[in-house]
Amino acid sequence: MPPFIFSSGKPVSGSKLAFESQDSPLYVRLPGDFMHRYVFRRMTRVTTSSRRLREVLIKRVKVAPDRVSVTPFIAAEPDLFYPGIDASSLRLELGLTERDQIVLCLGEVSPYKNQLSLVRAIPDIVSRHPEARFIFAGSILNDYRRQIDDFVRAHSLDDRVILTGFIRNYADLPAYYNLADIYILISRSEGNLPKTILEAMSCGRTIIAADLPQNREGAKRGDEIIFVDPYDTTAIAAAVNRLLDDPALRQRLGENARQSILKYHAPEVIARGMVKVYEEVIRDNKDGKEKR
Template identity: 30%
Template sequence: MQTAANPAIPVAVSGMTPAPRRILMVVDGRYPATGGAEMQARLLSAAFSREGHSVRVLVPHLEPERPRRETIDGVPVHRLAYPRIKGFGAILLNLRFAAYLLRHQHEFDAIHIHMMHNLAGAAGWLRPWIRPTLTVKVSGAAEFQGGILDPSLRHKLVHRLLNAGAKRADAFQCISRYTLEMMRGAGYPAAKLHHVPNAVDCARFARRGETAGTLRVVFVGRHVAVKALDVLLRAWATVRRPAGAQLVLAGDGPERARLMTLAETLGLADSVEFPGLVHDVPALLATAAAYVQPSHQEGLPNAVLEAMAAGLPVAATRISGHEDIIVEGDTGLLVPPGDPAALAGALQRLLDDAALREHLGQRGAAYVATHFAIPVVLARLLELYARPHSPVRPA
């Protein structure tokens, strides 16, 4: 039988207890926030702290209502102030970030930057003068479409400078096979590329059996074009739904109003819910019979991993990210992207077959617990942080 296991991801954690590390987590954006990179940085920071490591989070000061310093989940957060002036502000932020690293470098053993963006490039240029190891996480679409890794923008001076700096990092955390392949194509050294996925707090998504009652199919995420929720609505309109069956599109975004109008137009007002942002995702998933992710593109979707951890069967598109975690008929169902008929067929199978839902849910939960649980990912990251490196010498 085909399995979703990837040899680059260990299935067990070594019994050796690593020495406590002093870790600086850098998030190139708002913090805390609901974005995948920000939520993953928060999850890892708290988990490392609970394991006895010393962790600090460093972010730009993007929200005036937030203090320059605070503690979140028991982890200190420092925010760098800078003028919000397009172009000039980014330069000053990079300079302040560089000064911070040079001034505080002896307080850390490892620096982990959670997006391949401006701060990753700035840190790379500093690599000859800083002692901690430097790891950069590469998530996916945001970096390769409009970001510093966008192939169509490589000729631009700023992108060339940022990439040249970033290549000096010691290791790159590629969360999916797609990001690994794209980094190779961008000329990054293969020896520095490591397939280490996002982590899932499996304890928050306790395995539960399906409860009797209304069948609910759930999606959680931003309402943006790349999530293809219009395709999902068109698929749902053709599904032979049991009485009372509901499609729940949790989240918000620029597409939400258009999607609500489309649902009305398709005659789905009574069978589609738009609850907005949901803060207790485990509670929402506990009400569901299945999860659906119709995206055109993903990095490694936390929402799908969480749904699988909760024991839900998943119908998703056959794209990178989904293919990293779902095997057709074993840990979920895969369909071509942008195909309402195929997606409707997968949803129909899940609604009609309780035994299939139970099988996929059990297999998916076991797979996530084995490969994406916090202890597994922490162990892999500690390996990256401790990797010997040959510091880049200044020219």
């Protein structure tokens, strides 16, 4: 959050303020909290990262609609994450063949991220696509790992599932995305549009995501991401099978995702959006002083 001057709910020396609100569960759970109302209602402008939180601020916190702007805060890195990065060494390192179809899930392996729902969908996927392999890349909570391991052993999926653990080198991530035929993220909830979705989109990957308002912020065009109920293993399996069945569809969705990143989520686009908000606040402040 950028620095701002605030005194007893009023701007200091007549200056107008812009206040950024991230789409965190705190603001959604406690929209009626006195401090939230006190702060938000006294801002000249509130910028938020999602349409969902804008609606909460207007309807439940009673901020005037013309004072709330949707301005994404999280930028993609299209010069680091892009299609066509050579992942052959990583494929060899992970023991994968050229025939394998790769489904990647990147992030902490935990109940919050809900990887177990994907694991439970794997039998229905490999029965149709025996060449499918599933990579879970991220640190793992021990109790959750035991649940995954138990299911994998019970269904003889040891050769289908790879748990890499935490990836220490950030520069390795683009190769992981480019290795994947499908990127999937089916978290139970999210605070903002996840950075991993932006990274996968930037790499031109086909994406399956939990049908959450935060995730839908990534689908500006409406044809970049396939959304599923994160608790419905049948729907998850159907979405994966559909994409593995159709290389042309994967290609089209991946290209749409990359173009969406360049148009809506590139750093310069995010910066222009924020600059525009501050310029409007400064201009309004100047106009107000001239009228006095």
